[in-house]
Amino acid sequence: MPAPHRHGALRWTNYHGTESADLADLVELTNSTADSGREALREVARDVLALLQQARAAKIHVRPLGSGWSPSPICVVEGGWLVETRRINRCFRLDSDDVASGVDASRLMLVQAGATVDEVNDSAEEMGLSLTTGGASNGQTLAGAAATGTHGSVLSAGGIQDHIRALQVVTPSGIFWVEPQQPLMTAGFVADTGSTILRDDDVFAACLVAVGAMGFVTAMVIACEPIYMVRNIQKRARLTREHISRHAEGDFRGFSRELGLDEDPYFAQVILNPFDPFDKDALLRLLYRRAFDPAIPPPPRPLAGAGYDALTLIGKAMAGFDLFRADVLQLAMRAGYAVQRDVDDPEAVATWGNTTEPHNPIANLFNGSVTMARADLERAFDPLIEAFLSGGGGTVVTLRFMKRAAGLLAPARFDDNVVIDFDGPRSDVSHRSYRAVVARLDALGIRFTRHWGKTNDLDAARVAHDYGADYHRFRAAQRRMMPDPGDLAVFGSDCLTHLGLI
Amino acid sequence: MWFYHVVIFILILMLIGQMLAAGGDAFLVLDNSRPVGGDREVLTILAWGFATRAGRSACISDPAGRGINDMRFSMNFGQILLSVVTLGIVRRVNIDYRMFAGNSPVEEA
Numbered sequence: 137m138p139a140p141h142r143h144g145a146l147r148w149t150n151y152h153g154t155e156s157a158d159l160a161d162l163v164e165l166t167n168s169t170a171d172s173g174r175e176a177l178r179e180v181a182r183d184v185l186a187l188l189q190q191a192r193a194a195k196i197h198v199r200p201l202g203s204g205w206s207p208s209p210i211c212v213v214e215g216g217w218l219v220e221t222r223r224i225n226r227c228f229r230l231d232s233d234d235v236a237s238g239v240d241a242s243r244l245m246l247v248q249a250g251a252t253v254d255e256v257n258d259s260a261e262e263m264g265l266s267l268t269t270g271g272a273s274n275g276q277t278l279a280g281a282a283a284t285g286t287h288g289s290v291l292s293a294g295g296i297q298d299h300i301r302a303l304q305v306v307t308p309s310g311i312f313w314v315e316p317q318q319p320l321m322t323a324g325f326v327a328d329t330g331s332t333i334l335r336d337d338d339v340f341a342a343c344l345v346a347v348g349a350m351g352f353v354t355a356m357v358i359a360c361e362p363i364y365m366v367r368n369i370q371k372r373a374r375l376t377r378e379h380i381s382r383h384a385e386g387d388f389r390g391f392s393r394e395l396g397l398d399e400d401p402y403f404a405q406v407i408l409n410p411f412d413p414f415d416k417d418a419l420l421r422l423l424y425r426r427a428f429d430p431a432i433p434p435p436p437r438p439l440a441g442a443g444y445d446a447l448t449l450i451g452k453a454m455a456g457f458d459l460f461r462a463d464v465l466q467l468a469m470r471a472g473y474a475v476q477r478d479v480d481d482p483e484a485v486a487t488w489g490n491t492t493e494p495h496n497p498i499a500n501l502f503n504g505s506v507t508m509a510r511a512d513l514e515r516a517f518d519p520l521i522e523a524f525l526s527g528g529g530g531t532v533v534t535l536r537f538m539k540r541a542a543g544l545l546a547p548a549r550f551d552d553n554v555v556i557d558f559d560g561p562r563s564d565v566s567h568r569s570y571r572a573v574v575a576r577l578d579a580l581g582i583r584f585t586r587h588w589g590k591t592n593d594l595d596a597a598r599v600a601h602d603y604g605a606d607y608h609r610f611r612a613a614q615r616r617m618m619p620d621p622g623d624l625a626v627f628g629s630d631c632l633t634h635l636g637l638i
Numbered sequence: 639m640w641f642y643h644v645v646i647f648i649l650i651l652m653l654i655g656q657m658l659a660a661g662g663d664a665f666l667v668l669d670n671s672r673p674v675g676g677d678r679e680v681l682t683i684l685a686w687g688f689a690t691r692a693g694r695s696a697c698i699s700d701p702a703g704r705g706i707n708d709m710r711f712s713m714n715f716g717q718i719l720l721s722v723v724t725l726g727i728v729r730r731v732n733i734d735y736r737m738f739a740g741n742s743p744v745e746e747a
Contacts, residue, residue, distance in 0.1 A: 141701050164675060166702070167740070173747035203673070222674035222739045223702065228747035246747045250739070255672065259744045275673070325747075 137179050138166040140187065140219075148218060150204040150211070151275070154501075154562060157212040160196060163187060163219045165250070173228030173246045177304055177355050178330035180224050180248070181311040184352050188308040191217060192626050199629055200352050202280030203252060205273075206589030207503045210284060211348065213629040221250035221277060224354070227259035236319040243360050244301065249279040249353050253296070256358070257489025265360035266488040269293040269538075274492040279353045284589035285345045285546045287538050287555060288492075289405040289421075291388055294541030295548055297344040299358040304331055305343060305351040308623045312351070316340045320357060329355075334617070338544070342613035345543030347588050349627060349637040350617055365426040366403070366491055368484045369396045370477045372417040372469075375408065383535065384514035386552060396422040397479060406535040409469060410521050413533075419469055426485055434490045469532060502530060502566035504591045505557040506577060508584040509550040510537060516582055520556065523576035527569030530560015544606040544613070547585040555587075567591065596636025610637075653722070660718045667708035668738065674707070676736030683729040700737060707738040 143162040150156070168179035191198045197216035204211060211218070228246040235241045243265060247256055253267075254274040260266055269290040271281055282297035302315040313331035315321065326333050343350045373395050382391045383406075392401045403423035409416040477484045508516065513535075524533065534557040541548040548555070558573060560566030571593060577584050585602050586592035600607045618624045624638060632638040679696045683689075700706075710733070713721070717730040 171745070173745060220675060225672065225739055226742045227744050229744055230747045234747055245744075250674075252672070255741075258670070262744045275671075 137168045137170075137183075140165050140183055148204075148212075150206065152205070152207055152501075154207045155209045155212055157209070157214045157218075159213070159218055160215055161217045163217055165219060165221055165224050167224045167226060167248070167250075172328075173226070174325060174328035176226060176228075176248070177246075178328070181304060181306050181330055181354050184219070184306040184354055185308075185311055187217070187219060188306060188352060188626055192308040192622055196626075197628050198352070198626050199348055200249070200279075202250065202277030203275050205276040205280060206284055207501075208588070208590050208592065209631050210589055211280070212631065216629065219352070221248075221279070221354075222252075224248040224250040225252070225255055225277075227251055227256060229263055230357070233322070234325045235321055239320055243362075245358050245360060246355060247278060247358055248355050250277055251279075252276060253278050253281060253492070254489070257487075257492070260360050261363060261487055261489050263360075264363050266363045267296075267299060267358075268361055269298070270296055270488075270492055272492065274489075278358070279356060282344060282356075282543075283346050283348055283353070284587065285541060285543060285548065286589065287536065287541060287548060288403065289536035289538060289555075290403050291401065291537055292539060294539050295345070295543070295546055297546065298542045299360065300344055300356050300542075301359050302357040303340075303343050303353050304329060304355040305353050305617070307351040307618050308626055309618070309620060311354075312617070314340050314343050314617075336613070336616060338609050338613040339617050341542065341544045342610045342617070345541075345545040345588070347545060347632065347635070347637055348629075349632055350614060351627065363428045363487065365428055365432065365485050365487050366423040367397075367426055368477050368486065368491060369420070369422040369424070369479060370484075371395075371420055372476065373420050374416075375406065375414055375418045377414065379406075380517050381514050383537065383554065384511055386510060388537070392422055395420060397424055399424055404537060407469065408533045408535070410524055410529055410533045413521060417469070423491065428487070429485070432485055435484065435486045502560045502562045502570070502591060503557065503587075504559075504566075504570035504573075505555055505587045506573065506584045507547045507550075507553050507555045507586070508577070508582055510552040510554040512582050513554045516577065516580060519576050519580060520573055523572040524558055524569045527572040528565035529569055530558055530566040532559050533557065534559070544610045545588070545603060547587055549585060549603070549606070550583075557590075594635055596634065599636050607636075657718050657722060660713050660721065661715065663710055663712035665708065665710045670741060671707055672739040672741050673736035674739035676707075676734065679733045679735070681731050681733060683731065685727055686729075696733070698735065702737065702740075704738040704740055707736045710734040 141164040145160055146162055148157055148159050168176040170176045197213045199211050199213040199218055201211055201218040201220045226248050230241045230244045230246055232241045253270050253276055256278050269288045271286040271288055285295050287295040302320045305312045305314050311331045312334045313326040314334050316337050317335050379391055388404050389400050401422045402425045405421040407419040536555040538548050538553050540551050558570050586594055628638045681696055712732045721729045
């Protein structure tokens with residue numbers, strides 16, 4: 137197996153061009169070509185262990201890097217090493233001999249940490265399986281998406297980390313196989329991966345949304361479900377206040393009956409024009425579960441739509457001009473949903489993996505979000521929009537809905553959640569608008585959390601306040617995972633220290 | 639006189655159109671994209687392409703030997719202005735690229 141490729145000191149920029157850092161080294165892990173998954177895991181984990189021990193001896197900070205997808209500086213380490221995992225991207229099927237008694241191996245998959253959501257979707261489909269949920273895009277590594285609590289808008293599911301059943305985690309002191317107390321894998325399998333078993337419910341829950349503060353994740357076992365398809369309704373429509381009330385009540389069937397199909401949607405997402413939410417068109421996306429039909433071909437890639445520079449340009453133009461902002465944004469939204477699929481159009485049905493958006497760079501935009509109890513949406517909606525506009529506003533506001541997600545630091549911590557994204561040009565105006573939203577929610581006394589991977593203005597005190605007892609359980613689990621403070625220090629960064637996570 | 643005004647107006651519109659069009663990006667990607675790493679190359683095309691080849695080509699290293707996954711071609715506003723001011727004699731173009739990480743079938747654990 138080739139040694140990791142070391143690029144040396146360089147200035148690194150993330151995928152969407154929103155953050156950068158001067159690195160002491162960019163290390164690119166290379167993958168094992170071993171025939172068996174367990175052997176591949178062992179070889180890669182040993183490489184990572186050697187790197188971490190070298191970093192600890194040299195007092196260098198290390199951050200694992202997946203696709204560099206997060207718009208926030210969460211994966212950045214100024215003057216440290218970024219260790220890129222993208223080449224460790226193989227997926228493996230498990231056998232009944234690999235798992236503990238009573239565990240169904242046919243729905244499990246062993247995934248290396250560098251596999252993107254797109255790759256995992258492809259591998260799952262090859263095995264006749266599908267993921268239950270995912271983010272809006274599929275270019276993130278599954279490990280990175282889980283580490284920041286990425287989510288979609290599947291009404292009956294939590295975050296992408298909910299798929300994870302076990303993880304291989306490397307610290308400078310060793311290679312660990314982290315599972316809940318209830319065993320998942322056999323001792324023999326774990327030993328073959330070169331790992332030491334660590335069965336602890338809180339350590340496992342902390343590793344699900346680890347924000348890079350629980351060690352270096354090199355592989356995961358994920359649970360999928362039998363392959364399914366979804367029908368996609370994607371259209372422009374005029375929203376009313378009653379629709380917002382229905383969302384707050386969880387009446388998605390009623391919402392769908394009026395604007396989509398008369399059945400329970402599997403997924404519901406609303407993109408609003410905040411400058412005129414009820415008199416300008418919103419963009420709706422509703423997905424409905426369908427049985428898998430192998431005769432249906434994958435959908436073609438969309439041929440039209442605004443590109444990176446065009447969207448960035450619109451964002452910057454909107455930051456500079458106040459006139460006609462609602463109309464300019466409406467034009468941009470139309471460009472974003474160039475292809476409409478309404479109820480009477482020919483059915484657009486695809487597997488779950490072929491439904492998420494392809495991973496092109498989005499735009500150099502500001503992204504911030506808040507997650508709160510869905511029931512609070514009705515009373516928060518008007519004040520939030522008003523607060524957002526009071527700061528100058530941004531571009532679109534997106535509503536997504538989900539159940540409580542797994543993980544001690546999962547932002548979706550209410551039984552039923554609404555996640556509200558506030559996008560805009562990468563400027564002080566957008567940031568000011570987002571801060572106004574946060575302040576208004578605080579003034580209203582509404583509990584909420586924020587996305588780890590987006591601009592969030594969090595600090596240690598606020599994280600401790602938002603996550604309460606779960607935050608303290610996270611820190612205790614972290615100490616059990618890395619009792620030696622020198623090990624924990626390896627994963628330090630300005631961002632994690634500021635958040636109180638290291 | 640009005641004829642010249644119309645011509646000048648149309649020429650200005652054409653210039654603005656060309657400048658805006660030059661700001662649009664083009665993205666080329668493999669069908670089953672598996673990106674890793676990557677960097678940005680800034681190429682300078684001199685004298686409308688009549689200058690030496692080195693002025694408009696670049697070499698990148700590919701230690702893993704799997705090739706390029708995607709490329710994005712773009713010009714920022716400063717580069718567009720430079721091109722306009724120099725009558726196209728100096729044209730700088732950004733090429734953002736990422737390498738191909740490989741694509742493996744599902745194997746046995």
